[in-house]
Amino acid sequence: MWLLMRMIRITICIKSGKLEDFANMKTRIIAALACSTILGTLLSTNAFSAESVNVYSYRQPFLIAPIFDSFTKQTGIKVNTVFAKKGLVERLKSEGKNSPADLLLTSDFNTINAAIDADVVEAVTSDVLSVNIPAQFRDPDGLWFGLTNRARLIVVSKERMTQNRPETYEDLADPTYKGKICTRSGKHNYMVALTASVIAHAGQDAARKWLSGVKDNLARKPQGNDRAQVKAISQGECDIAIINSYYMGKMLADDKQIAWANSVDLIFPNQADRGTHMNISGVVLTKSAGNKSNAIKLMEYLSSADAQKIYAEVNYEYPINKSVSPSELVQSWGDFTYDTLPLTQVSKYRNDASRLADEVNYDY
Ligand code: FE
Secondary structure, three states: OHHHHHHHHHHHHHHHHHHHOHHHHHHHHHHHHHHOHHHHHHHHHHHHOOOEEEEEEOOOHHHHHHHHHHHHHHHOOEEEEEEOOOOHHHHHHHHHHHOOOOEEEEOOHHHHHHHHHOOOEEOOOOHHHHHHOOHHHEOOOOOOEEEEEEEEEEEEEOOOOOOOOOOOOHHHHOHHHOOOEEOOOOOOHHHHHHHHHHHHHHOHHHHHHHHHHHHHOEOOOOOOOHHHHHHHHHOOOOOEEEEEHHHHHHHHOOOOOHHHHHOEEEEOOOOOOOOEOEEEEEEEEEOOOOOHHHHHHHHHHHOOHHHHHHHHHHHOOEEOOOOOOOOHHHHHOOOOOEOOOOHHHHHOOHHHHHHHHHHOOOOO
């Protein structure tokens, strides 16, 4: 009886631990094994026989959970996830080959590169991924794969910017817009990627001048996330902001934020020249992956029409898989020309871009 009770307690402990933090779960299992060899044998059969895959995710639970649930339903493979806004690449690096993580999901391209630089990524060869993801949005050597696309847009106040609207990122440095612009920190990945793309197209000096010009036009010290900039426009604090396209969809779907979204018009920048700057969310396989074949199955699923539809409908992103259309709302924004310079050519300037933000004192 005592043995039975202990088994039940330990099984409950494992099940509850799995969802929160499987690294912690591992520790608990090890402790349980140390307590009893008999229980240990039972446990190893119980806890490890189930097929699973472990994910470190910079992408948020509301978006990822429905996709993982659908994957588990189709394959029977459980997905254990650790969500965090920061520090997952550093965590992978410090855990090294003992890391429980099989996959890292990122919300931008710079983080993919940070993971590659940290030497925690392993290449994947998969015909499914090669078919589902256009070559521009995956590494030729299989180190990274894009999963969704988003445009970095200019938004302007419907009420106060009725004429002389900016049409390019370069326009944002024009003194006519002095005191009118709001952005998030110049050191945030989304801003760093945009600055890196300006460096890639125009060179360091031009980019420094540009960023310094945008800084001179700021209405306030950079703060908050992308949506906070639109809120600031709706409240009259500024007239122009830069945001990722999907935030527009998310605000329109939120009762408390719909008024912010309705206070602005969208502009797809640089339509007459290089096109609008795009970024991706993506996935990499970790070097430590212990569930490699399940991890690749999940990667393939994330690029499938099923998962891409969820990304499109739940988060208003542009599907990377061309067999899937954007959501109706996103389609209503129209077609546009986007910058086709390979992301690797942009991202190699990410450290320079971050340094430029310091040099021009962007955040102060
Ligand atoms: Fe985002």
